[in-house]
Amino acid sequence: MTDDGAPPSPPPSPPVSSPLARRRRVVAAVVATLVVVAPVTWFWSTSLVPSTYSVLGMGYVDAGGGQVTGAHADRAEAGWGGPPARPGDVSVATLTGPADAEPDVAVTLEAAAERITLPDGTVVEGYTIGGTTPGPLIEATQGDLVEVTLRNASVPDGVTLHWHGVDVPNAEDGVAGVTQEAVPVGGEHVYRFVAQDAGTYWYHSHQVSHRQVRLGLLGPLVVHPRATAAGADEAIALLHTYAGTRTINGTAGQQRHVVAPGTAARIRVINTDNAALRVWVAGAGFALLAVDGRDLTGATPVRDVAVVIGAGGRADLEITAPADGSAAVVRLGGGADLVVGPAGSRGPSGAAARDPGTELDLLGYGTPAALGFDPQAADRTFELAIGRRFGFVAGRPGLHWTINGHLFPDLPMFVVAEGDVVRMTISNSSGQAHPMHLHGHHVVVLSRDGVAATGGPWWTDSLEVRDGEEFEVAFVADNPGVWMDHCHNLPHAQQGLVAHLAYTGVSEPFRVGGAGANRPE
The missing domain is CATH 1.20.5 (Single alpha-helices involved in coiled-coils or other helix-helix interfaces)
Structure with a gap:
């Protein structure tokens, strides 16, 4: 009731919504x-991505300002199967090493899935190659014809061998789905190539590489120069991390290379891990003789600096054991040391062996020398800008790597013609470092962050590009084929940080996926 005795008014009815x-x-x-x-x-x-596809069917063609001919001219209409071969095109499968000549070096390696005992006694599922991990050293002399027969005893995913840093003919490159079929259990594949360039290299599987390399399918490869100084002393220090334990040549803890006082030794450091490696020498100076299998001109002794070796990279250090009978200690990122000196000798430890902090800048190390070509007269110019953004890769949402703003599989196919002089700008704004590895070629560094190189020519096949850095590099396109150009932090490649370099007039018969289950990364 209201104050005047009248019944309360009913609440207003909601407005009637019309059907419209x-x-x-x-x-x-x-x-x-x-x-x-x-x-x-x-x-x-x-x-x-489909269950099987050609890498020539991925992404888009970037001709770098040059012409596109042959199969690549049909790329836009080709789809995932890749462009059909045109008359006159050459198949990747035919770009082999010498087929009939007697090899100078013949090696048979058997890949197997095995339980591996780690240095700390832990037993894990892994792989061996040639009965061990790392696999056996393959040695050749410059100009030798090398023949390696790979047999798959029990690796269920299949296996290949890639000759990291060796500029082999395309069909010998060992990339599943790009240059060959993965070798199934019970199968074999023969690789033949001429060891043209002396240097320090390594081999590893390029089938499911982010897993197979980590778990043991790798080994060292050294090509000696035709003329080697009599009595030259050297050692290999292949760094690999097994389940968190750093090893040198598969052995944990401090290792030793015995030399007499005052003796110089060439230490071939190979970084097979996914992250960059800092190397420094306590107790002696050193000269950096080579990077990625290419000698540096005018290498001079330095001291109290660290050399940064990107994933997949190599560095040859010349170290002279102290004349007083003590030892020099090569520190491989901490946790792995190689002592160089007489038996029983001791080197610096504690504060005296700490990372010096300062890095050797290869941009100005050594003395200038002729390149053999003019980078200013480039026939093609490319940009490879690494970034990261949200999107979908293979249907998975997330924060993914990009190249030139594109996500996998919509990535560039850099197209060149044989004989082209190529310049490429590689930049990184992704928030992480990326060791970029172009197969089949070495590039020379022209500048970093706009600062021109002033030292000896810095040739590389595994270039560490840190966040915020920009490199300009150049090379001559002198090795026809279809070549991977990818991050050698292998999980990054598996996540889609992969481009390709393709030559005009070269067709691609292999497929990723398919009956052979080819999975290069």
Whole structure:
């Protein structure tokens, strides 16, 4: 009752919605949903890859300002199967090493899945190659014809061998789905190539490489110069981490290379891990003789500096054992040391052996020398800008690596013609470092962050590009084929940080996926 005794008024009725108004609201909701869902669905669908495809069917062609001829001219209409071969094209499968000549070095390696005992006694599932991990050293002399027969005893995913840093003919490069079929259990594959360039290299599987390399399918390869100084002393220090334990040549703890006082030794350091390695020498100076299998001109002794070796990279250090009978200690990132000196000798420890902090800048190390070509007269110019953004890769949403703003598989196919002088700018704004590895070629560093190189020519096949850095490099396209150009932090490559370099007039018969289950990364 109200104050005047009248009954209270009923609450107002809600406005009656007309059928037209209700339809409008439904339509608006549907439209709003489509505005969100449709683009997401489109991005998701375009990120998917078929179960089998040609790498020539991936992404888009970047001709670097040059012409595109042969099969690549049909790329736009080709789809995932890749462009068909045109008359006159050469197949990757035919770009082999010498087929009939008697080899100078013949090696048979058997790959097997085995339980491996780690240095700390832990037993893990892993792989061996040639009965061990790391696999046996393969040695050749410059100009030798090398023949390696790979047999797969029990690696269920299949296996290949890639000759990291050796500029082999394309069909010998050992990349599943790009240059060959993965070798199945019970199968074998023969690699033949001429060891053209003396240097320090290594071999590893390029089938499911992010897993197979980590678990043991790798080994060292050294090509000696035709003329080696009599009595030259050297040692290999292949660094690999097994389940968190750093090892030198598969052995944990401090290792020793015995030399007499005052003797110079060439230490060939190979970084097979996924992260950069800092190497310094306590108790002696050193000269950096070579990087990635290429000698540096005018190498002079330095002291109290660290050399940074990117993933997959190599560095040859010349170290002279102290004349007083003590030892020099080569420190491989801490946790792995190589003592160089007489038996029983001791080197610096504690504070005296700490990382000096300062890095040797290869941009100005050594003395200038002729390159053999003019980088200023480039026929093609490319950009490889590494970034990271949200999107879909193979249907998976997340924060993914990009090249030139594109996500895998929509990545560039850099197209060149044989004989081209090529310049490439490689930049990184992704928040992490990326060791970029171009197969089949070495590039020379022209500048870093706009500062021109002033030292000896810095040739590399595994270039560590830190976040915020920009390198300009150049090379001559002198090795026809279809070549991977990828991050050698192998999980990054497996996540999609992979481009390719393809020559005009070269066709691709192999497929990723398919019956051979080729999975190069």
